[in-house]
């Protein structure tokens with residue numbers, strides 16, 4: 137390991153100190169007998185000045201270094217208010233680890249091209265910042281989960297049945313049989329509550345959906361929780377506390393990073409419990425009053441959700457959905473059998489659904505009936521039905537789309553920017 | 567949420583206090599006009615006594631409750647040294663949430679049967695304990711990674727190329743093309759270091775291997791790290807520090823859980839840096855001196871590794887493997903071109919490989935040559951080769967099999983016991 141210091145750790149009070157830095161050439165210009173290189177590493181940037189009079193060899197090498205070349209630079213620290221970070225390096229050595237004559241990504245690159253060369257786009261500090269925020273949001277989530285007594289579990293991806301409808305399953309040959317890629321860990325988390333009560337997992341989930349919207353990926357990271365003994369209202373409290381902690385903690389740890397993406401932090405700061413709760417019935421009324429053509433019983437798509445979010449300056453819940461538009465595993469509302477005990481959490485500013493949650497049907501016969509109503513076969517859900525035969529308990533859970541949450545927090549125009557290597561119907565490479 | 571208290575939180579100093587508990591009937595016996603129920607929840611167990619004289623209704627109900635029935639019990643706390651946990655509940659109420667007449671898992675259940683009903687096996691406190699230890703090991707890993715400045719990233723599972731050889735790839739139809747399930751996130755992590763330098767990920771990895779050994783699963787959780795500017799010796803230090811922290815921290819947080827699985831903690835306590843380092847050449851000498859038929863240049867399988875581990879009372883490294891038995895992306899040893907800069911970490915007590923790591927080939931031409939030597943096509947690795955064209959840097963990384971580490975720590979006889987729902991060539995269900 138070379139004995140290097142990160143850009144961000146070079147401070148004005150280190151004036152005169154000798155340092156070594158390693159990274160990539162971010163910007164470069166020549167003025168008279170000086171070469172200015174702005175060096176980039178994972179922490180940030182710093183300017184290094186190569187004066188011909190100080191070292192002709194270093195000056196000549198620096199002149200030759202192309203943008204995004206990997207370099208190791210040595211010199212002395214000089215505080216200078218004119219430098220981009222208030223401090224710069226008076227450089228007298230440079231090792232060009234690999235010179236780059238022409239880096240394919242230029243300022244006028246189209247979004248499609250950036251996705252084509254995503255492996256090189258990852259050089260971008262802007263992309264790195266999104267990834268740091270995403271990492272911090274998961275760090276925050278885990279802090280909250282640990283302190284609130286949830287156990288992490290590691291459910292399978294290779295499965296034999298659908299959770300969210302067979303139409304969006306990816307199918308594969310598993311030796312001499314057929315497997316599918318998990319759409320959700322939920323059914324397996326439900327099994328885990330009988331030993332651990334409160335469990336969570338973070339897994340990739342897969343949806344073979346052709347929908348080319350701003351909020352769909354064929355592969356996304358799914359944070360799911362499931363708890364014994366909780367009803368819908370209990371799990372909604374968990375949801376708002378978790379999301380609130382993730383957002384507030386991220387503002388605490390990465391405020392400047394968040395601010396490079398959105399100037400107005402109002403809705404983020406507003407994300408504190410209790411989040412507003414709107415019934416599906418009220419949501420339909422609101423939409424109809426705004427001229428949206430939607431009838432009771434119909435699902436809200438991205439467009440309807442976007443209109444609804446205009447009413448709120450914080451994340452909010454819509455609860456009490458009609459049975460017909462929700463999944464088979466959701467518990468029937470004992471007070472209104474047309475409905476299920478389900479709630480979605482919607483992010484404001486047009487983002488819409490970030491969480492889908494519900495109380496689960498814990499009654500064996502009702503669950504079998506629901507499976508039949510959906511045109512599925514109870515025998516395909518044998519082990520899952522067993523969970524309602526051997527010490528069934530009331531329980532609830534939810535799934536959060538991590539990229540959707542990050543997209544809202546950073547006001548990204550598409551969830552794909554919240555992913556290292558996005559997967560969409562047309563993108564599997566790089 | 568019912569206002570319940572966990573079994574473990576009922577303490578002798580709560581004598582006389584009224585409590586409510588919820589869980590499952592773990593054991594039951596009747597003595598005279600008393601019913602003793604040992605209640606199980608996610609935290610542990612506690613004994614509840616139902617005396618006919620105290621409440622005939624509760625007594626009669628308790629008599630009927632079968633093993634693994636879900637129940638809610640109320641009563642007063644009584645310290646009693648004869649009770650299994652030193653404290654018990656004088657119970658006067660019981661609600662049987664769901665009665666279980668016959669729970670399919672009995673004491674004489676075979677391992678194969680336990681796997682057939684894994685969804686019910688998750689009721690077992692022993693299984694729950696393994697899952698808790700696994701969760702704590704990842705918690706520990708993340709603590710270390712955060713404090714050492716590594717960024718978490720979320721690489722894709724759906725990929726277009728092999729990392730560890732095409733023979734063990736699971737293949738699927740991805741709309742109008744072919745995708746594979748990731749064998750390792752490594753190539754994507756290598757791309758991420760150009761913006762973040764030190765990255766890690768935890769992903770499911772897949773190997774379509776028919777090998778039915780004690781240490782193979784077709785789906786496992788893979789903790790992978792990749793770092794710019796590090797050579798093989800640097801990354802080996804990272805490996806031993808990380809593994810040591812995971813083990814020592816787990817002993818700190820879950821010692822009693824670990825001790826239910828292994829009485830002798832010596833090798834775990836020995837897992838402190840520096841771990842012994844043995845060259846591949848020395849390893850071959852050791853094996854040959856023990857009568858093993860192995861020649862220089864041959865790979866060590868599980869059997870050879872097991873014999874080698876008899877020499878060590880702690881995890882250790884084997885480094886400097888012949889090129890022919892290692893992956894194409896490993897850097898050629900500049901001092902001996904027959905070898906690559908690779909090291910595996912082996913766990914003692916017969917467990918063998920838990921980590922595979924190496925310095926990566928960062929030279930474009932050498933990497934192309936290695937790909938050709940392996941009979942693969944450079945054009946299939948287009949984006950990966952690009953990483954050696956645009957600001958290439960020396961870098962190293964490794965992958966740790968989480969279930970293998972847990973299996974060693976808990977002395978399990980098969981990695982499948984370290985998995986919520988194990989996947990092997992013959993097991994895809996439940």
Ligand SMILES: [Mg+2]
Nearest residue numbers: 436437480489
């Ligand atoms: Mg919806």
Ligand SMILES: [Mg+2]
Nearest residue numbers: 866867910919
């Ligand atoms: Mg090996």
